[in-house]
Amino acid sequence: MAAENPARHAETVRLWSFTEDTLLEAGEEGSLVAITWWGEYEFRGTAAGVPESLARLALGPVSMANLVAADGAGEEAWRRSLRKVLARLAGSVVHSLALNDGRGPVLSAIPVTQFPAFRAGPLPAGRRVRLSRLTALRADGGILLAETPGAPYKVALCRPPAMLLASSLAAPTTVEELAAATGVAGPVVADVVEFLVAAGVVLLADAQDRFTEHGGPGTAHWSHDDLMFHACSRTWQMPSSREPDDARPGPDPSMVKPRTGGPSYPLYRPEPAELVSGGPTLGELLETDHTCPVVSERELSARQIGEFLFRAARVRSIGQAGLPGGRSHDATQRPYFSVACLYELEIYVGINRCAGLARGIYHYDPLWHVLTLVDDDTAVLDGLLDMAMVAAGSHRRPSVLLTMTARMSRIAWALGGAAYATTLLHLGALQQVFSLVAKAMGLTAHAVPADSGDRADRALKLEWPAEVSIGECVLGFPA
Numbered sequence: 001m002a003a004e005n006p007a008r009h010a011e012t013v014r015l016w017s018f019t020e021d022t023l024l025e026a027g028e029e030g031s032l033v034a035i036t037w038w039g040e041y042e043f044r045g046t047a048a049g050v051p052e053s054l055a056r057l058a059l060g061p062v063s064m065a066n067l068v069a070a071d072g073a074g075e076e077a078w079r080r081s082l083r084k085v086l087a088r089l090a091g092s093v094v095h096s097l098a099l100n101d102g103r104g105p106v107l108s109a110i111p112v113t114q115f116p117a118f119r120a121g122p123l124p125a126g127r128r129v130r131l132s133r134l135t136a137l138r139a140d141g142g143i144l145l146a147e148t149p150g151a152p153y154k155v156a157l158c159r160p161p162a163m164l165l166a167s168s169l170a171a172p173t174t175v176e177e178l179a180a181a182t183g184v185a186g187p188v189v190a191d192v193v194e195f196l197v198a199a200g201v202v203l204l205a206d207a208q209d210r211f212t213e214h215g216g217p218g219t220a221h222w223s224h225d226d227l228m229f230h231a232c233s234r235t236w237q238m239p240s241s242r243e244p245d246d247a248r249p250g251p252d253p254s255m256v257k258p259r260t261g262g263p264s265y266p267l268y269r270p271e272p273a274e275l276v277s278g279g280p281t282l283g284e285l286l287e288t289d290h291t292c293p294v295v296s297e298r299e300l301s302a303r304q305i306g307e308f309l310f311r312a313a314r315v316r317s318i319g320q321a322g323l324p325g326g327r328s329h330d331a332t333q334r335p336y337f338s339v340a341c342l343y344e345l346e347i348y349v350g351i352n353r354c355a356g357l358a359r360g361i362y363h364y365d366p367l368w369h370v371l372t373l374v375d376d377d378t379a380v381l382d383g384l385l386d387m388a389m390v391a392a393g394s395h396r397r398p399s400v401l402l403t404m405t406a407r408m409s410r411i412a413w414a415l416g417g418a419a420y421a422t423t424l425l426h427l428g429a430l431q432q433v434f435s436l437v438a439k440a441m442g443l444t445a446h447a448v449p450a451d452s453g454d455r456a457d458r459a460l461k462l463e464w465p466a467e468v469s470i471g472e473c474v475l476g477f478p479a
Contacts (some may be wrong), residue, residue: 012191014120015061015096015105022092024051024058036092038114043088047081048074054085061096061105090115095153097195099161099188107162107192109153109199116152120198122190128172128205129193132213134224135201137167149222149231150214151200165192169202172211233421255318255332257346257407257467259365262373265357267306269369275311285439294444294479295394302356304441305349305400306369308475311335312437313347313430315367323414334366337429339422344410345430346467348374348460350384350401361459380459387455388474391448398474402445403456404430405469427471434473444478447471 019037027033031044032051043050053067067082086093091114096105109118123129135148137157144157146166157163164182175193179186196202203211213219219227312335321331321341331341338344347364349371351357361381362371375381385397392398404427412419431447438445450456456469 011100012106012188013063013098013100015063015098016057016086017061017094017096018054018058018089019092019094019110022058022089024054034089034092036089038091041088043085046085047077049078050081050085053078053082057093061094061098061108090117095120095195095199097162097191099159104158105156106159107166107195108156108158109195110156111152112154113152118153118198120194123175123194123197123204124207126174126176128174128209129169129197129202130172130205130211131166131169132201132203134213134219134222134227136224136228146196146201147228147232148201148214149227150219153199153201155196155199155201161188162192165189166196166201169193169196172205172209229421232417254407254410255330255343256315256365256367257363259368259370259372260363260374264365264370264372265302265362266368266370267309268303269310270307279440282436285436288439290435291444291478295389295392295396295398295474296477296479297353297396298399298477299353299355300399300443300476302354304443305351305354305357305475308437308441308443309347309349309364309366310369311440312433313364313366314369329414332367336426336433338426339411340414342411342414343426344407344423345426346405346407348403348405350381350403352381352385352397352401353399363460374461375459383455384459387450388448388472391450391472392446392474398476400475402434402473402475403460403469404471404473405460405462405467407467409466423470431471431473434475438475442477443475445473445475447473 021037023035025033025035027042031042032046032054034041034043056062056067091111094108094110095118096108098105132148132151134150135146137144137146140156144163144166146155146157157166161184165178165184168178168182173181175190176186178193179189182189193202197204200214203213205211315332315334317333319331319333320328322328323340332343333341334343347366349362349364351359351362357371358376359378359381360376361374361384363374364371382397384401384403388401389395389397406423408419408423411423415422434445450472454464457464460469462468
């Protein structure tokens with residue numbers, strides 16, 4: 001790859017830089033400290049010129065030919081020392097490819113693992129390439145971002161040649177065929193494709209013209225959406241630097257969702273002392289066999305619903321909480337588990353058969369322990385109940401349907417890309433508490449795998465996607 005040629009034909013040049021969250025500081029006794037997303041690294045005894053070279057990498061993409069090297073005999077020591085430092089900082093080194101037109105990178109490989117390997121090199125002649133079936137292309141601040149679960153890098157497609165070439169790799173093809181189809185110069189196509197293969201978002205066929213996904217045959221059990229969700233939710237994804245500051249999520253100060261304007265109904269509050277005395281033990285509840293959700297037509301009472309929600313989901317206290325190393329925030333304590341006491345879940349109660357409460361859909365306020373009517377349209381309620389009935393494999397509508405939603409702004413500011421996965425963890429914790437409390441009261445609570453689409457969101461009048469429905473539970477008497 002050359003940066004210059006007399007005829008000024010399109011050629012490419014390799015560039016290197018650090019991720020924008022990488023900081024360089026002077027350490028003790030002349031050492032150099034790199035503060036990265038993956039932790040702090042201290043380097044002692046680096047060769048002359050290395051600190052200046054690293055400082056230049058922190059400013060943006062640069063060719064190795066333009067870095068500061070020691071003069072004369074020290075140049076080889078500088079190269080070895082710089083190579084050693086960059087190998088340790090591989091998880092923070094961005095590899096870019098530019099044209100020789102001085103207009104910046106055509107595409108950049110951004111590391112998503114701590115120790116990625118970027119092995120760019122000529123591809124075997126005539127060998128076919130294609131995008132991984134797991135690769136997703138999405139808009140991100142004026143560029144296209146190519147992401148593949150299992151790949152060590154995500155690739156920012158910054159300029160039209162890279163965008164055109166990447167989007168033309170849906171079907172297997174060769175570099176020569178790709179150049180003919182797109183009109184991009186052959187050497188540029190070859191270098192861009194080599195770059196995409198090295199980053200892991202494009203697959204290279206083997207000598208038998210077979211493609212193997214990251215992870216081999218094990219990926220056959222994964223859908224693109226599930227594996228991408230898993231990969232993205234296991235790390236805290238930094239927001240794009242191209243997003244304006246006011247588009248990035250900040251802390252949501254609302255510990256509970258503000259009450260709507262509908263009529264409210266205070267619920268029964270048992271004495272806290274009653275909750276910890278008598279009744280079955282935790283061991284007895286856990287050792288009781290779990291059964292499939294058999295729906296009974298026996299109606300519940302408003303008192304039972306009040307006691308159930310009080311024991312399972314009320315706000316017990318208000319105070320301060322915080323993530324490790326983070327600032328504190330206003331938080332609540334409730335009977336079920338929530339990371340950093342964020343409590344982003346909301347509970348909606350669909351009443352079908354209840355002595356003391358009219359049919360309708362209500363929102364539960366865990367702070368004041370009241371139900372507020374959200375929708376009294378019986379046709380809308382019946383649609384949700386029918387959905388739960390089918391999901392439970394029953395021929396009867398449940399007496400009560402609990403629908404859980406998530407206010408994502410309450411949790412996303414703290415957990416980033418792991419927010420939704422953590423919300424599902426919280427949903428499981430709440431469902432378990434529902435089951436135990438129901439057993440202790442002689443009732444039954446069962447999670448049902450409802451296929452609601454956007455039906456629940458519309459029925460609950462949610463401001464999608466700021467608040468989304470994530471799970472359902474039927475509550476009633478054992479059949």
